[in-house]
Amino acid sequence: MARRERSRLPAPERRGQIIAAATALVAERGFWGLSMQDVADACGLTVPGLLHHVGSKDGLLIAVLEHRDAEDRRAIGDPPPSDLRALCAALVRRNATQPEIVRLFAVLAAESLAPDHPAHDYFAVRQQGVLDSLTTLAKPVTARPEALARQIIATMDGLQLQWLRAPAGTDLVAMWEAAAQMLFGGPTASAGRPARSR
Amino acid sequence: MARRERSRLPAPERRGQIIAAATALVAERGFWGLSMQDVADACGLTVPGLLHHVGSKDGLLIAVLEHRDAEDRRAIGDPPPSDLRALCAALVRRNATQPEIVRLFAVLAAESLAPDHPAHDYFAVRQQGVLDSLTTLAKPVTARPEALARQIIATMDGLQLQWLRAPAGTDLVAMWEAAAQMLFGGPTASAGRPARSR
DNA sequence: GTCTATAGGACGATAGAC
DNA sequence: GTCTATCGTCCTATAGAC
Numbered sequence: 001m002a003r004r005e006r007s008r009l010p011a012p013e014r015r016g017q018i019i020a021a022a023t024a025l026v027a028e029r030g031f032w033g034l035s036m037q038d039v040a041d042a043c044g045l046t047v048p049g050l051l052h053h054v055g056s057k058d059g060l061l062i063a064v065l066e067h068r069d070a071e072d073r074r075a076i077g078d079p080p081p082s083d084l085r086a087l088c089a090a091l092v093r094r095n096a097t098q099p100e101i102v103r104l105f106a107v108l109a110a111e112s113l114a115p116d117h118p119a120h121d122y123f124a125v126r127q128q129g130v131l132d133s134l135t136t137l138a139k140p141v142t143a144r145p146e147a148l149a150r151q152i153i154a155t156m157d158g159l160q161l162q163w164l165r166a167p168a169g170t171d172l173v174a175m176w177e178a179a180a181q182m183l184f185g186g187p188t189a190s191a192g193r194p195a196r197s198r
Numbered sequence: 199m200a201r202r203e204r205s206r207l208p209a210p211e212r213r214g215q216i217i218a219a220a221t222a223l224v225a226e227r228g229f230w231g232l233s234m235q236d237v238a239d240a241c242g243l244t245v246p247g248l249l250h251h252v253g254s255k256d257g258l259l260i261a262v263l264e265h266r267d268a269e270d271r272r273a274i275g276d277p278p279p280s281d282l283r284a285l286c287a288a289l290v291r292r293n294a295t296q297p298e299i300v301r302l303f304a305v306l307a308a309e310s311l312a313p314d315h316p317a318h319d320y321f322a323v324r325q326q327g328v329l330d331s332l333t334t335l336a337k338p339v340t341a342r343p344e345a346l347a348r349q350i351i352a353t354m355d356g357l358q359l360q361w362l363r364a365p366a367g368t369d370l371v372a373m374w375e376a377a378a379q380m381l382f383g384g385p386t387a388s389a390g391r392p393a394r395s396r
Numbered sequence: 397g398t399c400t401a402t403a404g405g406a407c408g409a410t411a412g413a414c
Numbered sequence: 415g416t417c418t419a420t421c422g423t424c425c426t427a428t429a430g431a432c
Contacts, residue, residue: 049397106308114227147376158352209415234407407424
């Protein structure tokens with residue numbers, strides 16, 4: 001009777017495995033619907049084994065979000081594009097390749113509206129930070145940079161929800177391109193490959 | 199020792215009370231985070247008493263959504279405004295007065311992206327229906343009615359999220375008005391009271 | 397670093413009395 | 415229409431062995 005394979009990984013790799021599994025499960029059920037048992041099963045661990053690595057259920061969520069932040073910084077590049085339209089196009093193109101991550105944020109963004117949600121503060125800070133960044137970039141473009149920034153963020157968030165609900169019938173990049181034409185005017189200037197700004 | 203007051207309401211009123219309590223709690227925690235015990239407590243009932251009225255936890259959610267649909271139809275009026283911009287402004291003005299309902303939809307819309315969520319089909323049908331309606335209304339306005347409809351829906355959904363996360367610092371109607379000027383052009387024509395541009 | 401064992405609740409749902 | 419009592423399951427977390 002073959003005993004369940006339990007490969008005894010070194011801590012950092014195990015942590016990566018745990019975060020990957022948790023990312024998928026949180027995207028699926030949210031934090032309230034997440035079960036430590038399911039995460040442990042997905043990693044071939046028992047629940048106490050899992051808790052040894054992340055401390056608690058809240059700790060697991062925080063690990064997932066911190067990992068996402070690190071990945072995002074890496075992917076966007078430092079410094080990020082300084083042209084607003086090019087930056088948006090780059091973000092959308094990247095999001096279109098990873099629906100699971102987009103869903104993670106969509107689900108947690110809504111769930112965390114509750115003040116006692118463990119990611120409440122994280123998303124409040126994040127929303128303000130993104131708004132500030134885009135507002136700064138919008139200053140050369142319009143007389144009302146904050147209004148434009150808010151609308152860009154809203155459009156991206158909203159289009160992502162439509163896309164996630166009907167991924168077969170919709171193309172996120174095409175939807176954004178259509179929206180960008182209305183927001184920025186003129187047909188696609190910066191949506192193409194080059195996108196090297198900076 | 200005063201026994202808990204348990205007023206033995208007639209069924210229809212009790213049902214209304216249950217739906218109101220459940221609406222608030224689902225908005226707060228989502229469906230996965232909802233506990234029948236909490237709903238029962240909020241109504242001065244025991245859990246079996248609650249189940250007598252709604253059958254199951256899924257049944258409770260369905261009752262909440264059906265009640266919302268009925269309320270919405272009542273509020274928008276029949277027939278609804280046939281001018282696209284006026285209809286949007288009316289929707290936004292109404293939503294601004296009931297953040298709890300907006301949050302209910304925001305949380306369930308995200309949670310229900312999971313195919314096995316009890317409201318998955320409800321939101322899929324709803325999204326398509328809203329898109330179809332707005333697309334029809336957009337036909338006189340633009341050469342690409344579906345793109346405009348999608349962007350309007352995205353903008354409303356996204357702005358609502360921003361508003362719910364920082365209700366103190368933001369005004370939903372003002373945010374929409376700014377967005378509408380970019381989407382439809384020109385300052386406010388149909389937003390209700392004169393609402394001078396700015 | 398991972399396990400077994402278990403504590404200690406909360407959960408949704410059912411049966412049957414009143 | 416609402417109760418009491420209870421079932422069986424799931425949950426997070428801890429203690430301590432290996």
